[in-house]
Amino acid sequence: MNHLTAIFGHIGGTLLLLVSSVKFIGTLPRQRARFIEQCYLIGYTSLPIVTILSFFIGSVLALQSGYSMENFGAKQFIGTLVGLTMARELGPVMVAILIAGRVGSAVTAELASMKVYQEIDALTTMNIPPERMLVLPRLAAILVMMPVLAIIANLCGWYGGALVCQYTHSISVDSESYFIALKTYMKPKDIIDGLVKAEVFGFVIILVCCYIGLNTRGGPREIGASVTKAVVASLILILVLDYFVTKALLFA
Amino acid sequence: MTAPAASSYTASPFVGRTFGVTVAGLNKNFGRTAVLKDINLEVKPGEIFCIMGPSGSGKTVLLKHIAGLEHATSGEVRIGEFDAADPETRNKVHLALVFQAGALFNSLSVYDNLALYPREHRQCNEAGIRERVLHALSILSLEKAANKFPSDLSGGMKKRVAIARALVMEPQLLLYDEPTSELDPVMSATLTEIIATLREQTAVTSIVVTHDRDLAFNIADRVAFMMDGRIQGVGPRADFKTPADPVIANFLNPVIDLKNPRFKQLE
């Protein structure tokens, strides 16, 4: 019971954090520098790992589906399968998981240490709401960067799949027919759905990580505990939200 | 109250007015532990008010209540006519808290730490901000530290930067949390001087949480003694030089007894 009320408390707290951050949306133009710094940290520095990871996700996807689709004589649809899976599912989810591990943990660690070393309290007494200075620029940055990362992930995944299809002997679907299959059955909506998902995941990750960081109590040890909590919560939320967002997008 | 014309320090005048603080029937529990028990205090505008007491007696928690960082279980804290717990109060009262460890922003240079407040509140242009920041730095002889980062500073430097940051805010109420702890005697004396001079020049109400006798007995207008979450006694600093209360007396003038039977087992 206590656990349950605690969970409701956290949900409420997160939503309140969202509301009190969005309240300051008007201050965003003059927080330009901070926003760009966060864009840099969230987006630009994540580029290499997103590229590598999604390339190999696409490759493995092509390899596995090539292996199993051979049984149905449906090898010519590998492009479709890899394309749709990357765009609709694995692209956004893998980028989100990566962001949770790479950016979410850093955000929580930073905010938790600010909290533990009373920097947050100092901000509060200085009448600078932490939501405005710390949360809002991050939320804005993730909203701008997430689609960019997701689209890069999509393309890298597709090319990874194409390369594997062409150069694996047991599959040998040339990349031209791979991309034709991919194009034929992909609608712009598939891409947009994926981007919407990425957007939702990124936003929730940053929001939750900020919340957990800002609500750290105790000493330096709690910083580590908060980071663990934040990453676990992010991963759970990504996969749970994935189901609901997908369902909403498919049947909306 | 006017500042003396010739002084080694020149601080910016406070904006508008300064505020007194009233604490009435304040109780605070952390879980089942009562940390503050029925605190009643009256701090007059413009005075230096010291809160003394052993570690863990609840001094810092009381200070956080005044700063609006903690919310009372019962009772209330008022800054002038405003409720300290109400976030709106911060728009009406310029309140600065000098944290024990400084609480400097680790990701910002000393200069940016000081410039944050005027920048965020858009009080003046960058040139004006620069003037204000350099002025505050010079008061605390920190000019050379302007481009350093907090992690490069010593404890004493951090405290001075924290005070400088408070000065830039042009506070109407200044709270110090253990300003002289962990400092050598010379630095403690310097900080004591600074606190007194700031009050003299700006007439700002200063509440100092400390267990530094020298600080309290040299500059405090009044002193409150806290013990186990209660106010044990309040009065002018002269009253505490020869306290009637044995508990206070023991704290202020501890007897160092090397023959204490408690330490027998160590031998």
Added chain:
Amino acid sequence: MNNTSQTIRVGLFFLLGLALAWITFESLNGGHLFKPRGYTLVAGFANLKGLKTGDEVRMAGVKVGAVQLTRLAPNRVEALLTIEPGVQIPADAVASVEQSSLLGSNYLGVTFGTPGGPLLKDGEEIKTKPTVDMSEVISQLGTLGSKLEQVIGEIGKSMGTGGEGGGIFSRIDKLVTDNGPKLTESISNLQDITAKIKNGEGSMGKLINDPKLHDELLAGVSEIKLAAADARSFMSDTKGIVADVKSGKGTLGVLLYDDATATSIKVKAKNLRELSDKINGGQGTLGKLLADDTMYRDLQGVMKKADRALDGMGDSGPITAVGVVAGALF
């Protein structure tokens, strides 16, 4: 990291993202995202058969637009179609709901109409025709099949060993086998004769092959006359044989002069003629099948549909499979 280079990197990065997104959409959709939306037509149906928003509008199999909205109207359902700009649809074009796969994905087919005729404008209504359900078509195909089978069985019976006195083919076969040796003999005799003539043997041969003999021939006309007399007697022999045949002696005679056999053959021939007449006239199921144009076209349509359906099934296979799996899970 100074601020300017950070800003530049973030800016470049964002532009890269925008460019990639644009390229993706452009290549997926032929730039649809950024093209003008085109114009709207209304199509009314009694039954939409599961046509839904987003389904394609195809003209001769080429995508020319999409279903924008479906709605209920009094006594019918309406589909609002967004047609790509530049695609002209004549006023007499007819729209119908078509199935692109057996698993139920639909599109709206539009016929060409009269080229050069008046064109449909924004907001106008396109003519529609109801379409046959796939299941109906399949059940019709079933009955057609069983009828075909029956007809083919009957033809087989009349041709084969069934019926009175054996089938046509068996009789002809018997005729040939019975007279086999005789026929062979006559043919070999004939071969003999021609060979002999060629080699100049015998009178005829010599006559044709030997030039000297030509003179002798001229010289001895009397001999020719003799030969003519011989020939006459040969002719009378032949006449005798013919008379034998005429009087119905021997197999050939029987074949040609036995009344019963003759009538039997005649009846068979008549039946065959009747059958072919009927077939030509388009009577009976087989006749209809062969002669009736509409039936043929229907059948062709059905086959095309089935073909397309199979294509569609193949095409949408993996996606539908994913959908089915997902559906089954939740």
